Amino acid sequence: MQEPVVFNCRNADDVTKAVKEYNISFVQFWFVDVLGTLKSFQVTPSELEEAFEEGMGFDGSSIEGFARIHESDMVAFPDPTTFQLVSWRPMERPVARMFCDIKNPDGTPYEGDSRYVLKRILNKAAEDGYSFYVGPELEFFLFESSREPKTLDFGGYFDAPPLDLANDIRRDIIHGLNSMGIVVEYSHHEVAPSQHEIDLRYQEALKMADTAVTYRVIAKEVARRHGCYASFMPKPLFGENGSGMHVHQSLFRNGRNVFYDASAPDSLSKECKHYIAGLLRHANEITAVCNQWVNSYKRLVPGYEAPVYVAWARRNRTSLVRVPMYKPGKETATRIELRSPDPACNPYLAFACMLAAGLKGMEEKYVLPDAVEADIFEMNQEERRKHGIPSLPGSLFEAVEALEESNVVKEALGDHIFRNFIANKKIEWDNYRTQVTEYEIKKYLPIL
Structure with a gap:
């Protein structure tokens, strides 16, 4: 490098x-x-x-x-x-x-340009004095090749060498990011075998969307130089955790964190709570954009640390939205974390939809439901119903259905991208549901 x-x-x-x-x-x-x-x-x-x-x-x-x-x-x-x-x-x-x-x-902006979509919603926020900052955590796998998901190691969360066999590859990726002016906070081996995470320092959303695209390219190029393949596929391995892109986000106005209120018991401002309520209310509508592939819904299942249920909490990592408590009471550290997106999404559109949902909650002063600190994965269906905890869409088909009915997302994306994105996803779903998989052949052919 x-x-x-x-x-x-x-x-x-x-x-x-x-x-x-x-x-x-x-x-x-x-x-x-x-x-x-x-x-x-x-x-x-x-x-x-x-x-x-x-x-x-x-x-x-x-x-x-x-x-x-x-x-x-x-x-x-x-x-x-x-x-x-x-x-x-x-x-x-x-x-x-x-x-x-x-x-x-x-010379007019092209409405099919994803970068323009994000710029437009950022400008809308700026009219009210807001700047939108995000810090995504992009996870990825390293495989021997792109032909099959053959792992390089059997390491787990925070494992070090010799269990983590890709320390040098991650280090070279970080060098590559730094060489292009991208600040990295830290990196580590993730939960699944051959799975990794490199966390980027938060920055303004447009710059971060550019950075996320660059990150994916650098990871793939560095992996190729090491004779392996970097994949941002959400769920490449059966029985293992998938790759997510938890997105930390906050709004600033005049250099002050809008989400912070020193006088509140939990340091969260009313604006922050309305913003979280917006993400929760419109969660199903933005899911198709934040999780845009058929494979994304193999990750969004109970039991693999991916959020499935629409709730929020301060510490509970089974909730969709979490308020990190690493530095309680510190203004610059006050933020919220949306845990459902995956790293294979279009970051420009995903960030635009998150901001649109949050701003809608602030504009309409949505009421934030009570936090759920209990382990939602351990609750049965009746317990979740009592807590008023709905589920995210279980498939791309369900997510697209929710997206089609969303005025918030349609306004955020603009008519052109809204229509074209939905049309593309319907084609993908039709292509997927007509496939006969190896699972079906093994399970049904001998008995039917």
């Missing part, structure tokens, strides 16, 4: 200067499709000036969830503040990247 060279470019001139100074050979332009899959094309330094002024045109009809064939012309405008050298390329011929904002040929 190269020594860290972190840029803080503010405009096109800063980028042009950096490209010349470091003799950068290519600049990758990054953006994601509606599902969060990274798309990229490269430009030479000689094209940068025109790209900043006029953008770079491309065919949007070939991008999932973008334009139809008769309205396919799209223009990518690079964001100079996202300029960094890619850490997995040799410094002898350095390559940089910038995230792009996608626009129509007339």
